[in-house]
Amino acid sequence: GAVVSQHPSRVICKSGTSVKIECRSLDFQATTMFWYRQFPKQSLMLMATSNEGSKATYEQGVEKDKFLINHASLTLSTLTVTSAHPEDSSFYICSAENPQRGAVSSYNEQFFGPGTRLTVL
Amino acid sequence: AQKITQTQPGMFVQEKEAVTLDCTYDTSDQSYGLFWYKQPSSGEMIFLIYQGSYDEQNATEGRYSLNFQKARKSANLVISASQLGDSAMYFCAMRDWNTGNQFYFGTGTSLTVIP
Numbered sequence: 001g002a003v004v005s006q007h008p009s010r011v012i013c014k015s016g017t018s019v020k021i022e023c024r025s026l027d028f029q030a031t032t033m034f035w036y037r038q039f040p041k042q043s044l045m046l047m048a049t050s051n052e053g054s055k056a057t058y059e060q061g062v063e064k065d066k067f068l069i070n071h072a073s074l075t076l077s078t079l080t081v082t083s084a085h086p087e088d089s090s091f092y093i094c095s096a097e098n099p100q101r102g103a104v105s106s107y108n109e110q111f112f113g114p115g116t117r118l119t120v121l
Numbered sequence: 122a123q124k125i126t127q128t129q130p131g132m133f134v135q136e137k138e139a140v141t142l143d144c145t146y147d148t149s150d151q152s153y154g155l156f157w158y159k160q161p162s163s164g165e166m167i168f169l170i171y172q173g174s175y176d177e178q179n180a181t182e183g184r185y186s187l188n189f190q191k192a193r194k195s196a197n198l199v200i201s202a203s204q205l206g207d208s209a210m211y212f213c214a215m216r217d218w219n220t221g222n223q224f225y226f227g228t229g230t231s232l233t234v235i236p
Contacts, residue, residue: 034223034224042228042229043212043226043227043228043229044166044212044224044226045226046223046224046225049223091164093164093166095166095224110224111168112158112165112166112168113165114163114164114165115164115165115166117164
């Protein structure tokens with residue numbers, strides 16, 4: 001099956017630093033990737049939709065200047081948390097759509113990465 | 122407005138028994154998809170089962186089946202013959218064309234299988 005990787009899996013940083021998280025589709029090209037944030041014991045909340053070669057679309061309430069998204073190629077999207085603060089500590093999950101896999105009815109199948117746990121001290 | 126509602130924050134089931142996890146949804150679109158994901162403590166999201174709005178038969182995948190009641194807008198997950206490894210968070214999700222093809226997740230149900 002299609003595989004999506006995330007790097008790093010876990011990161012601890014000091015307040016004020018920037019952290020970059022990579023999301024890669026390993027065996028397919030993903031024109032669209034999604035970034036989610038999940039706080040402990042809560043649901044996944046969509047942060048932004050990342051389209052290759054264009055600007056990301058951010059959900060309401062998500063600061064685009066704080067959460068920089070770059071989808072430079074069909075296999076890589078990056079999320080940079082700029083000037084991280086303790087309240088940014090969370091589990092960040094990406095997902096990628098595989099337009100070649102129409103197995104899930106008319107919807108492109110979406111594959112999730114293993115997540116990145118960010119802790120800001 | 123909340124699109125996906127999971128009313129059971131936590132559920133317990135005896136090993137080898139069946140359990141039903143509830144999910145209701147809200148959409149005015151006719152074309153949509155319903156998904157169930159399992160999230161173990163490690164964090165990865167594992168796809169379990171899918172039901173399309175036009176599918177007439179309930180979806181089944183091994184021990185997982187989806188009890189789809191379109192008029193009631195419910196898509197309950199049934200896990201048969203529960204195993205200890207089924208202990209995890211379970212999320213119901215929906216995609217519809219009105220929302221630009223993105224996922225909306227419910228708040229999840231924590232399932233604990235008791236030996």
